[in-house]
Each structure stands twice: as C-alpha cells, then as structure tokens.
Amino acid sequence: MAAQNGVEKKLFEKISRKMAVLTPQQIVKELNKYIIGQDEAKKVVAIALRNRWRRLLVPEQMREEIMPNNIILIGPTGVGKTEIARRLARIANAPFLKVEATKFTEVGYVGRDVESMVRDLVDLAVSMVKQQKTEEVRKAAEKVVEERILDLLVPPPPTTLSFGTVEDETTQNTREVFRQKLRAGELDDRAIEIELTREQVPTMHMMGPIGLDELGINIQEIFSGVFPKKRKKRRVTIAEARSLLLNEESEKMIDMDAVVQEALFLAQTSGIIFIDEIDKIATTGSTGSGPDVSRQGVQRDLLPIVEGTTVSTKYGPVKTDHILFIASGAFHVAKPSDLIPELQGRFPIRVELHSLTEEDFYKILTIPENALIKQYQALLKTEGVTLQFDDDAIREIARIAAYVNEEITNIGARRLHTVLSTLLEDILFNAPDNLEDSTVRITKEQVTEKLSSIAQDEDLSKYIL
Ligand SMILES: Nc1ncnc2c1ncn2[C@@H]1O[C@H](COP(=O)(O)OP(=O)(O)OP(=O)(O)O)[C@@H](O)[C@H]1O
Numbered sequence: 001m002a003a004q005n006g007v008e009k010k011l012f013e014k015i016s017r018k019m020a021v022l023t024p025q026q027i028v029k030e031l032n033k034y035i036i037g038q039d040e041a042k043k044v045v046a047i048a049l050r051n052r053w054r055r056l057l058v059p060e061q062m063r064e065e066i067m068p069n070n071i072i073l074i075g076p077t078g079v080g081k082t083e084i085a086r087r088l089a090r091i092a093n094a095p096f097l098k099v100e101a102t103k104f105t106e107v108g109y110v111g112r113d114v115e116s117m118v119r120d121l122v123d124l125a126v127s128m129v130k131q132q133k134t135e136e137v138r139k140a141a142e143k144v145v146e147e148r149i150l151d152l153l154v155p156p157p158p159t160t161l162s163f164g165t166v167e168d169e170t171t172q173n174t175r176e177v178f179r180q181k182l183r184a185g186e187l188d189d190r191a192i193e194i195e196l197t198r199e200q201v202p203t204m205h206m207m208g209p210i211g212l213d214e215l216g217i218n219i220q221e222i223f224s225g226v227f228p229k230k231r232k233k234r235r236v237t238i239a240e241a242r243s244l245l246l247n248e249e250s251e252k253m254i255d256m257d258a259v260v261q262e263a264l265f266l267a268q269t270s271g272i273i274f275i276d277e278i279d280k281i282a283t284t285g286s287t288g289s290g291p292d293v294s295r296q297g298v299q300r301d302l303l304p305i306v307e308g309t310t311v312s313t314k315y316g317p318v319k320t321d322h323i324l325f326i327a328s329g330a331f332h333v334a335k336p337s338d339l340i341p342e343l344q345g346r347f348p349i350r351v352e353l354h355s356l357t358e359e360d361f362y363k364i365l366t367i368p369e370n371a372l373i374k375q376y377q378a379l380l381k382t383e384g385v386t387l388q389f390d391d392d393a394i395r396e397i398a399r400i401a402a403y404v405n406e407e408i409t410n411i412g413a414r415r416l417h418t419v420l421s422t423l424l425e426d427i428l429f430n431a432p433d434n435l436e437d438s439t440v441r442i443t444k445e446q447v448t449e450k451l452s453s454i455a456q457d458e459d460l461s462k463y464i465l
C-alpha cells in the first residue's frame, strides 16, 4: 500500500517487521499450538493472510488486478472454524471482528446496516491501539502518579520560601520515607482526597432510523472542548487513587490523533472480519418470498464491502480493500452455490473442516496450550489442589465425548466442556473445604463410573451431557 506520509510509512514498517516472520509455514506452526487437525483450513488461512501482505507490496496497477483471498470455512458446529480465525488474528495481532450474518436480516431491526461491521472493526482497532499506547506510557505515568500522591501526603513547602533551607531538607526526607512506604504498598488502605478532571459531555441518544454513527459523526468529538472541564474531588483509598490517577495521567500522555491514525491504518491493512452463519443468508428457494428477499438484500449489501469500498466512520473514511473476510457456516441445508453468484465469486476460497474423532478429542484435551484439562488444573491450583489425570482416564473422556456426539447430537469439541464439567463437578464443589488430600487423581475407573451410566442412558445424557 502506498504509504502516503511519514507517519504511515512508519506504521507500515512496524507491520512489515511483524509480517516478515509470519510466513505461511510459521503461521501454521503457531495455529498448531491451539488447534488440532483441520490442516487444510489452517493452510488456507495462512496463505490468505500472507497473500494479503504480498498484495500490499505489489506495485499499484498490478495490485488492483489481484483478487483478495476471502475464504468460506465450511463445517459442522464446534470443529474449530471460529477458533482458527480468532487465533489467526491473535497471531497477526490484528483487529478481529466476528459478526453473525443473520443479524442484518432480523425483522424490525433498525439501523444496523451491513457497513456497521466495518465501523465496529475500527472501534476495536482504536481500543487496541489505545491499550497498546497506554502500556507504552505506563512507566512514565506511574512516576507522575507517585509524585501526585506524594504531594498529597507530604505537601511540598512553597518553593520560594524554603529552597535549600533545613525545612526543605526535612520535607525531602519525609517524602522519601513515604515513597518507600507507598511502593511497599503499606499505605494502600489509607484514605486521601484526590481531584480528577472530567470533561462534561452530555450523553445524547438519538433515536431514528439512522444513528449518528452511520453518518460518521462523532458527538464526543464535536463537543469536546465546548464544555468546561470539571474538576471533581473524591475521597478514595490510595490504592484506588493510584488506578484512577493512572488513567488520567496516561490519557494526558497519549496523543489520541495518533491513536486514531494508527488504528485506521491497522484496520485497513490488517483487519479481519469473520462473518459467521453465512449459510443462513443463502436462499434455497428460487422464488423470493419475504425472508428470502431480506437475505438476498444482505448478500447484495455485502458485495461492495467485501470487494473493496470506502466506509465512513466516526474516525474517518476506511477503505475495505485489504480487510480479510472469512465467512463460515455449516451449510447443512443451503450450499455455497445457493449464495448469489456475485457473492460466491467474492469468496473464491472454500475449505471444509472435518468432524472431530475420538483421537482428535484426546489431543484437544492434552496438547493445546489452553487445553481444557490444563484450564481446570489451573483453576484448582488456585485452591492449592493438584489435579492429575491418568492417561487412560483422558482416553476414556475422549471416548465418551465421541460416543455422546454420535448418539445424541454432534456438537464437536464443545462436548468436551459438558463432559468434563460433569466429571469434575464434585471436586470443584468440594475444593477446598471438603477434600481430604491436596492432590486429586482421576483414574479411568472413576471416569467410567461417573460418566458411563449417564452416557448409556439416552434420556439422561440429553439433559446432562
Ligand atoms: N480442532 C480443534 N482443536 C482444538 N480445539 C477445538 C477444535 N475445534 C473446536 N475446538 C474448541 O471447541 C470450541 C468451539 O470451537 P469453535 O468456536 O471454533 O466452533 P465452530 O466451528 O466455530 O462452531 P460453530 O459453527 O458452532 O460456530 C472452542 O472452545 C475450541 O477451542
């Protein structure tokens, strides 16, 4: 992308550094840390992410010719469609928005047009960048806050009178003593009175078919500076004061214009929009009745956005040309070919995700960095309880999950949640009061005993698992 000015050039370099290491191979390697199987899907999203980057680097006339790599992920529920997209965004540190396509067809739902997804993406990007900048100024802001709190605890003597005097020196010493106490957290519960600056912008709610947001108008912006800043005194503990003042000081240190500029750039070059339930806006009947018309309408509205257009937001115009769109759906009833042809063409890449097997479940329970078993172990660790699973116990959990999916309904990996929470219910309830040992070991026999009878009984498992 042609970086128009110095700032954009810098931002572009920042993204370049990140993308340099994110080769397709590397992306898949990262995805593998969290998602089991679904190799084709991983490969395809990795290529799409990289291709967007390659496309940004291509000379301008050629760039226009290259189609964006938008993707449709097809697969049953709970097999990793959303998870892959979400992880991809995390890996790329990209703003990621998930929307349900059906949300735009809801009857009587006024004011949410399809373009709002782009606005929401930008909002996300703004808070992402703001958070990042806050982190960057944190050290500096903490320093200022410490001085402000010290000023309240040990008011400095008027400088003109006491400079270099004995009085000045004692104050300095006292101040240092308090600084140590403050840092050690010894004063956290003490109450002090602080003064916070607050701009008074009245909250306004405009009703009507078109929200202000849709017009790209930012009320806060228009009125900022118009209303007087109000200083407000509050009595709080030092611990609270620290966090309140930290907010105020970091806000002062952050240049919001720069945040917005970076966020717009980030959304346009790295943004990912995940459109879920795209199959629900496909139409199977050829005659257009009521809901079909509305579904087709949504598809039509999607066309320009997916292809590349400019959407006005309260932060300024946003080009959607390089936003990566990943659509997803089960496509049980409708098929991708039931989407209007123009939209099909704009999602040229299709990939199918597979139902998960017992073996996959075993891996999902054990391999990912955030694997469910590790989550429960971490939860119980907070109570001083060590939770251990025998390997064949985990195999048994996987077997039962696969069995219930087959017999009742296939809800994919989400089944592991219901199975595990049923299995661990007693332990979670009894910790820490009622456990004899600080180590709990789960054996295969326990899993069978606790779960098999439920799993075998169709009625029971319908309700419990
Ligand atoms: N292949 C997988 N590897 C690891 N975890 C998985 C996998 N598939 C699903 N999960 C886990 O199962 C849960 C649901 O997965 P996800 O949200 O991706 O489902 P989905 O395919 O988007 O389903 P839906 O169509 O219902 O939205 C998540 O917690 C995810 O971590």
Ligand SMILES: [Mg+2]
Residues within 6 Å of the ligand: 081, 082, 083, 276
């Ligand atoms: Mg999903």
